[in-house]
Amino acid sequence: MKTRITLKKIASEFGVSISTVSKALKGSHEISEEVRERIQAFADFYNYKPNNLALQLRNQKTSVIGVIIPEIVHHFFSTVIDGIEQYANKRGYNVMVCVSNESYEKEVLNFNVLTNGSVDGLIVSVARGTQKNKKYNHFEALIKDEFPLVMFDRIIESIECDKVIIDDVGGAYNAVEHLIEIGSKKIALLTTQDYITVGSLRKEGYLKALKNAGLEIDESLIYKINDSENLYEQIKKVFNSKNQPDAILAVNEIYAANALIIAKERGLSIPNDIAIIGFTSGLISEFTSPPLTSVVQHGYLMGEHAAELLINRIEHISPTEYQKEVISTNLKIRKSTFIEN
Amino acid sequence: MKTRITLKKIASEFGVSISTVSKALKGSHEISEEVRERIQAFADFYNYKPNNLALQLRNQKTSVIGVIIPEIVHHFFSTVIDGIEQYANKRGYNVMVCVSNESYEKEVLNFNVLTNGSVDGLIVSVARGTQKNKKYNHFEALIKDEFPLVMFDRIIESIECDKVIIDDVGGAYNAVEHLIEIGSKKIALLTTQDYITVGSLRKEGYLKALKNAGLEIDESLIYKINDSENLYEQIKKVFNSKNQPDAILAVNEIYAANALIIAKERGLSIPNDIAIIGFTSGLISEFTSPPLTSVVQHGYLMGEHAAELLINRIEHISPTEYQKEVISTNLKIRKSTFIEN
Numbered sequence: 001m002k003t004r005i006t007l008k009k010i011a012s013e014f015g016v017s018i019s020t021v022s023k024a025l026k027g028s029h030e031i032s033e034e035v036r037e038r039i040q041a042f043a044d045f046y047n048y049k050p051n052n053l054a055l056q057l058r059n060q061k062t063s064v065i066g067v068i069i070p071e072i073v074h075h076f077f078s079t080v081i082d083g084i085e086q087y088a089n090k091r092g093y094n095v096m097v098c099v100s101n102e103s104y105e106k107e108v109l110n111f112n113v114l115t116n117g118s119v120d121g122l123i124v125s126v127a128r129g130t131q132k133n134k135k136y137n138h139f140e141a142l143i144k145d146e147f148p149l150v151m152f153d154r155i156i157e158s159i160e161c162d163k164v165i166i167d168d169v170g171g172a173y174n175a176v177e178h179l180i181e182i183g184s185k186k187i188a189l190l191t192t193q194d195y196i197t198v199g200s201l202r203k204e205g206y207l208k209a210l211k212n213a214g215l216e217i218d219e220s221l222i223y224k225i226n227d228s229e230n231l232y233e234q235i236k237k238v239f240n241s242k243n244q245p246d247a248i249l250a251v252n253e254i255y256a257a258n259a260l261i262i263a264k265e266r267g268l269s270i271p272n273d274i275a276i277i278g279f280t281s282g283l284i285s286e287f288t289s290p291p292l293t294s295v296v297q298h299g300y301l302m303g304e305h306a307a308e309l310l311i312n313r314i315e316h317i318s319p320t321e322y323q324k325e326v327i328s329t330n331l332k333i334r335k336s337t338f339i340e341n
Numbered sequence: 342m343k344t345r346i347t348l349k350k351i352a353s354e355f356g357v358s359i360s361t362v363s364k365a366l367k368g369s370h371e372i373s374e375e376v377r378e379r380i381q382a383f384a385d386f387y388n389y390k391p392n393n394l395a396l397q398l399r400n401q402k403t404s405v406i407g408v409i410i411p412e413i414v415h416h417f418f419s420t421v422i423d424g425i426e427q428y429a430n431k432r433g434y435n436v437m438v439c440v441s442n443e444s445y446e447k448e449v450l451n452f453n454v455l456t457n458g459s460v461d462g463l464i465v466s467v468a469r470g471t472q473k474n475k476k477y478n479h480f481e482a483l484i485k486d487e488f489p490l491v492m493f494d495r496i497i498e499s500i501e502c503d504k505v506i507i508d509d510v511g512g513a514y515n516a517v518e519h520l521i522e523i524g525s526k527k528i529a530l531l532t533t534q535d536y537i538t539v540g541s542l543r544k545e546g547y548l549k550a551l552k553n554a555g556l557e558i559d560e561s562l563i564y565k566i567n568d569s570e571n572l573y574e575q576i577k578k579v580f581n582s583k584n585q586p587d588a589i590l591a592v593n594e595i596y597a598a599n600a601l602i603i604a605k606e607r608g609l610s611i612p613n614d615i616a617i618i619g620f621t622s623g624l625i626s627e628f629t630s631p632p633l634t635s636v637v638q639h640g641y642l643m644g645e646h647a648a649e650l651l652i653n654r655i656e657h658i659s660p661t662e663y664q665k666e667v668i669s670t671n672l673k674i675r676k677s678t679f680i681e682n
Contacts (some may be wrong), residue, residue: 064454072426072438073419081413085440089447094454097413097438099426106430113405113435118459257628264630282624287598289605289630 005046014039047145065310066114067097068107068124070154075282076299077125080152083303084123091311093120104129111138121148121310126156132195148313152306154197162309163324164302168198171295171329172205175249175277178293178331180213182339184247184275188221188238190255202251202279221245231258239266246274247337253280256292260336275337290335302327346387355380388486406651407455408438409448409465411495416623417640418466421493424644425464432652434461445470452479462489462651467497473536489654493647495538503650504665505643509539512636512670513546514553516590516618519634519672521554523680525588525616529562529579531596543592543620562586572599580607587615588678594621597633601677616678631676643668 007025011018016035024031024039025048031039065088069077085095098114100107107127114122122142130136131154139159142149149161179187189206192199203222210217220243225234235258238245250256256278260270268274270290277293278285285292305325312318348366352359357376365372365380366389372380406429410418426436439455441448448468455463463483471477472495480500483490490502520528530547533540544563551558561584566575576599579586591597597619601611609615611631618634619626626633646666653659 062454072422073416075414075416078414078419081440085413085442089442094450095439096454096459097440098436099422099438101426101430109435113403113437118437254624261628283595284624284628287602287625287629 005043005048010039010043010046010048013042047141060117062118062120063092064094064096064119065307066110066119066122067095068100068110068114068122069097070100070102070125070127072097072099076153076280076297079299080125080303080306083300083305084307085303086300087304087307088311091307093307093311100127100129102128104133104135108138111142115142115147120314121150123150123152123306123310125152126154128196131156131197148310150306150310150313152302160322162313162318162322164306164309165324165326166198166297166302167326167328168201169205169208171279171297171331172202172249172251173209174205174329174331175279175293175295176206176209177213178333178337179247179249179275179277180209180215182271182275182337185215186218186221186243186245187215187247187249188223188245190223190225190235190238190248190250190259192251193224193226199251202249206249218243225255231255232262235259236262239263247271248274248276250276250278253278253282253284253292253294256280256294256336257284257288260288260290260292271335271337271339277331277337285332285334288336293334293337294332295329296332297329298327346384346389351380351384351387351389354383388482401458403459403461404433405435405437405460406648407451407460407463408436409441409451409455409463410438411441411443411466411468413438413440417494417621417638420640421466421644421647424641424646425648426644427641428645428648429652432648434648434652441468441470443469445474445476449479452483456483456488461655462491464491464493464647464651466493467495469537472497472538489651491647491651491654493643501663503654503659503663505647505650506665506667507539507638507643508667508669509542510546510549512620512638512672513543513590513592514550515546515670515672516620516634516636517547517550518554519674519678520588520590520616520618521550521556523612523616523678526556527559527562527584527586528556528588528590529564529586531564531566531576531579531589531591531600533592534565534567540592543590547590559584566596572596573603576600577603580604588612589615589617591617591619594619594623594625594633594635597621597635597677598625598629601629601633612676612678612680618672618678626673626675629677634675634678635673636670637673638670639668 007018007021011021020031021039024036025043067081067084081097088095098110100110104127107130136156136159143160151161152164155163155165176187191203194200207217223238239262248259250259256276260276263270263274270276280294285294309323348359348362352362361372362380365377366384408422408425422438429436439451441451445468448471477497477500484501492502493505496504496506517528532544535541548558564579580603589600591600597617601617604611604615611617621635626635650664
């Protein structure tokens with residue numbers, strides 16, 4: 001972190017009293033406009049924060065890491081936090097978690113609460129609201145401030161910081177390749193809305209694998225699910241369509257498990273009539289019947305790596321250039337794609 | 342909260358300088374032993390904390406609620422946090438979550454981090470380590486300090502504070518009553534180790550329902566599962582035993598889902614050969630085949646109630662005596678206990 005600028009330092013820079021600086025920054029008319037503007041510009045340049053108490057605390061090491069996740073009721077994020085926890089504890093750090101609930105406003109609020117002296121650094125997975133409206137001012141302010149920051153899973157390319165992502169393209173690619181190997185020819189994709197980066201990366205892997213195998217790309221087999229509406233009803237459309245797939249790749253396990261239930265209701269045999277794979281690190285896939293083949297995301301490992309990058313940055317033992325770590329997925333083959341001879 | 346004692350107040354109480362008090366509390370030999378002891382005793386009585394900076398911050402309202410949960414990879418706790426979040430946001434509070442990982446030491450560390458000026462009050466579900474060794478000193482210190490505290494789910498009876506619990510006895514009672522209604526006669530219980538309060542309360546409900554129906558209690562049908570060992574292997578013992586049950590009540594959905602998988606492997610028909618119910622508010626139960634009848638725990642509602650009790654306590658609009666709210670469960674009947682005619 002940069003040395004923090006104080007009222008005293010600004011005062012000595014301008015050869016005026018601390019009280020003059022304080023009044024100038026509050027816009028007091030006791031101070032001439034010219035002096036006010038010069039002091040304000042100087043304070044802005046050094047990113048002066050008026051809360052002295054918080055400022056004092058902020059310069060103290062807290063040995064606490066802040067984590068902001070988009071949702072709490074989500075097994076993947078829970079496993080990431082678990083990985084952050086376990087690694088951070090080993091290095092002597094405690095962890096505080098805040099939830100953005102996918103909202104830009106809430107994310108900004110969380111930034112304010114956590115970076116105001118409570119934590120030494122921040123690990124963030126970006127809210128959908130922020131991805132959608134592309135307002136990154138809160139991230140930019142942290143970066144300007146040289147506040148240690150690591151993004152994971154849902155990242156913003158243009159923000160310069162350490163990042164940990166999952167190989168979403170490769171994960172989807174391998175899943176589709178496996179489906180083609182077992183004989184699938186018409187592979188449907190159940191994905192998210194476009195602005196969700198992980199959804200679009202998985203679509204990229206899906207398209208790439210189809211092209212590579214010389215299979216035709218059929219846009220009518222790509223279903224964009226809206227998470228705020230009834231999943232079951234949306235996924236039913238796949239089975240009501242005239243263009244019936246013989247396999248499904250779903251970008252999360254809830255979509256996959258719903259597809260499996262509907263396929264069984266229609267009397268389809270899995271995987272003979274339709275093979276199903278879901279992205280997941282969840283528990284559901286093991287307990288469905290048949291159990292679901294899954295792209296395993298290694299959330300725990302991702303958490304460990306994010307914590308390591310952040311703590312190294314806090315303790316100034318990172319290389320100067322920022323790092324982007326890519327965690328590979330692997331395909332856990334279960335009976336939803338396994339054809340017994 | 343009590344008015345916090347400061348060096349200044351202690352100094353004026355004793356008619357000495359602040360510096361004398363400060364030196365006395367640091368054990369300086371510049372101050373006579375008698376004065377040192379009197380000042381220390383006075384400071385102890387008023388629970389004086391030496392960190393002035395934290396003290397100043399602590400007296401400021403933060404509009405943040407701290408939450409400490411035993412584990413993060415647990416759907417029930419996620420739903421409770423979601424309920425706390427949604428309610429707290431409506432009342433203008435933000436939420437910070439720390440995880441104790443079931444450890445007493447980690448729980449104490451979380452207390453220190455959160456109550457040192459970061460939050461206005463605390464919502465806690467007690468770690469197994471704390472329940473096991475019965476060391477409640479950190480809770481007692483908060484209470485002495487009149488720091489707003491709410492316990493949920495895993496509570497400590499002897500600590501005087503607001504509490505929200507689930508009607509575990511009633512939930513298990515209703516589940517067993519349902520099993521008896523569908524004709525079960527030998528009902529096994531898959532529960533936790535004794536020191537886990539929710540496990541013993543559910544056992545109490547199980548025993549009560551059997552007695553009430555005039556059924557014999559057979560201790561060999563009660564299995565105490567150890568969560569740190571292989572669940573599948575432990576639950577297999579139920580099916581290897583000579584004393585075969587015709588129904589199972591499991592105190593969580595992972596136990597229930599494992600029992601279901603093993604029953605199917607043994608070629609048993611569910612619910613005809615064996616009916617299964619799990620406690621849960623999870624996702625697994627919906628996607629097993631057949632889906633599992635569940636005691637629904639209403640974690641979200643529990644979170645809302647805990648947040649309401651805490652914020653009312655913070656804002657001094659609670660009645661003086663502490664409240665204990667009991668959230669009723671309900672039985673969601675699915676095909677693992679539903680016999681079609």
